Amino acid sequence: MYTPFLANTTNQPFGIEVVSAEGIYLVDRSGKKYIDLISGIAVSNLGHQNQHIKSALLDQLNKHLHVMVFGEFSQEIQNKLAQKLATFLPESLNCLYVVNSGTEANEAALKLAKRATGKTRLVSFRGAYHGSTHGSLSVSGNEQKKYAFRPLLPDVLQLPFNDCDALEVLIIK
Numbered sequence: 001m002y003t004p005f006l007a008n009t010t011n012q013p014f015g016i017e018v019v020s021a022e023g024i025y026l027v028d029r030s031g032k033k034y035i036d037l038i039s040g041i042a043v044s045n046l047g048h049q050n051q052h053i054k055s056a057l058l059d060q061l062n063k064h065l066h067v068m069v070f071g072e073f074s075q076e077i078q079n080k081l082a083q084k085l086a087t088f089l090p091e092s093l094n095c096l097y098v099v100n101s102g103t104e105a106n107e108a109a110l111k112l113a114k115r116a117t118g119k120t121r122l123v124s125f126r127g128a129y130h131g132s133t134h135g136s137l138s139v140s141g142n143e144q145k146k147y148a149f150r151p152l153l154p155d156v157l158q159l160p161f162n163d164c165d166a167l168e169v170l171i172i173k
Contacts, residue, residue, distance in 0.1 A: 021048035103131030110135045110153075122153065123170065125161040 016034065018026045024047060025033045039045045046053060060077075067073045082096040099105050110122060124130070124139035131137065137146055138153035141161075146152060159166045 023047045023049070101131075103133050103136050106130045106136045106139075107133055110139065120155045122156045124156065124158055126158050127161055 016026070016028050019029050020027045021036065021044070024035055026036045026048075027033055036044065036048070067075065078098055082098065085096055086094045097108055099108060113122065114120060122139055124141065126141040128139070128141040130140045132145075134149070135153055137149060138156050139158075140146065141158060157170070159170065
């Protein structure tokens with residue numbers, strides 16, 4: 001289904017209006033099923049309508065939907081997750097910044113890398129995808145997707161993926 005009110009992210013959108021989903025399947029308005037190989041960009045990788053996930057979501061909804069969590073308030077489940085993750089990290093990395101998407105995590109990592117090193121240069125790999133926000137797009141490797149949004153962040157170096165020699169040269173510099 002095409003609508004002029006929604007932006008397309010590709011030149012050839014699927015044009016499928018999804019009305020329901022279950023397990024690995026998406027279902028359109030006519031009842032046709034499609035295998036969801038995108039998995040909601042990995043947020044549905046345990047399947048649509050997963051009863052364990054639905055139960056956990058309902059439990060949380062019965063407590064509260066949302067509170068400000070950026071250091072202002074905390075939640076029991078968030079505290080437990082942070083404590084558990086900290087057990088896998090070196091003692092000096094015992095504080096976690098919890099965000100709700102990979103792009104937010106990437107944006108935080110870019111800022112943290114600059115802050116921790118005192119340097120401005122960012123290094124990424126050609127062909128990589130990190131998201132669509134300004135910083136994440138800056139270090140992504142798809143020039144076609146980046147072109148329309150230039151200028152992006154300065155001082156980004158892109159290396160060939162899996163090229164240890166290129167990385168070695170960078171480290172020596």
